[in-house]
Amino acid sequence: MLMRAVLVLVFVLRVRVTVLTVIVCHANNATATLRQRHTILRMTQDGELDALVRQRIRGLRVARGWSLDELAARSYLSPSTLSRIETGHRRIALDQLAPIARALGTTLDQLVESGRDEDVVIRPHHDDNRGITTWLLSREGAPTGMTVAKLRVDRQVPADLRVHPGRDWFVVLSGTVVLRLAERTIVVKAGEAAEFSTMVPHAFGSTGGPAEILCILDHEGERSHLGPG
Numbered sequence: 001m002l003m004r005a006v007l008v009l010v011f012v013l014r015v016r017v018t019v020l021t022v023i024v025c026h027a028n029n030a031t032a033t034l035r036q037r038h039t040i041l042r043m044t045q046d047g048e049l050d051a052l053v054r055q056r057i058r059g060l061r062v063a064r065g066w067s068l069d070e071l072a073a074r075s076y077l078s079p080s081t082l083s084r085i086e087t088g089h090r091r092i093a094l095d096q097l098a099p100i101a102r103a104l105g106t107t108l109d110q111l112v113e114s115g116r117d118e119d120v121v122i123r124p125h126h127d128d129n130r131g132i133t134t135w136l137l138s139r140e141g142a143p144t145g146m147t148v149a150k151l152r153v154d155r156q157v158p159a160d161l162r163v164h165p166g167r168d169w170f171v172v173l174s175g176t177v178v179l180r181l182a183e184r185t186i187v188v189k190a191g192e193a194a195e196f197s198t199m200v201p202h203a204f205g206s207t208g209g210p211a212e213i214l215c216i217l218d219h220e221g222e223r224s225h226l227g228p229g
Contacts (some may be wrong), residue, residue, distance in 0.1 A: 060104040074103035131155030154210040161201035166218040175211025
């Protein structure tokens with residue numbers, strides 16, 4: 001009986017040691033992974049972007065009228081950690097940014113979005129062959145599926161009338177636009193707007209000099225009017 005009890009005790013101790021070893025290994029792996037995530041973010045952080053992210057965190061917090069304590073409670077971080085993040089006295093880790101973004105009602109992508117001038121400045125695209133200069137005012141892949149563009153038209157109405165599904169809309173900012181709709185010719189002056197079904201063969205040009213228009217196009221309209229000629 002004594003020998004059996006000893007064997008049972010040894011077995012139990014071995015099981016406990018094995019479980020403890022597994023737990024320690026998992027903990028070590030998790031710690032290593034977390035350190036790696038911290039290291040990756042730290043190594044790839046750009047100085048200007050780093051400062052911009054800190055400004056956004058503080059700006060969004062202040063805009064909501066929250067103290068550090070309030071944001072800390074919502075993001076499950078300590079107020080001292082948030083304070084050091086905002087002031088630049090602590091490295092920003094990915095596992096900290098995600099809950100901060102959620103608490104502030106934004107996304108991680110928006111929080112770390114680059115502030116480069118390419119995202120702000122809209123530069124014109126000149127198409128000399130078609131006599132059109134284009135400023136795309138809406139971002140590519142806009143959720144509405146519509147394209148907003150400013151066009152400078154310096155050509156007569158082309159002979160090639162186009163047809164595509166949908167509707168086109170434009171307002172003339174300056175100059176005079178000549179719109180061809182099948183057999184009809186319509187003059188649209190500055191301050192006037194036009195809206196029509198694009199299943200009707202159509203084309204437009206300017207008369208008496210260049211004209212500028214602001215237009216809203218669906219996907220098919222963008223392909224027809226802004227795509228390669």
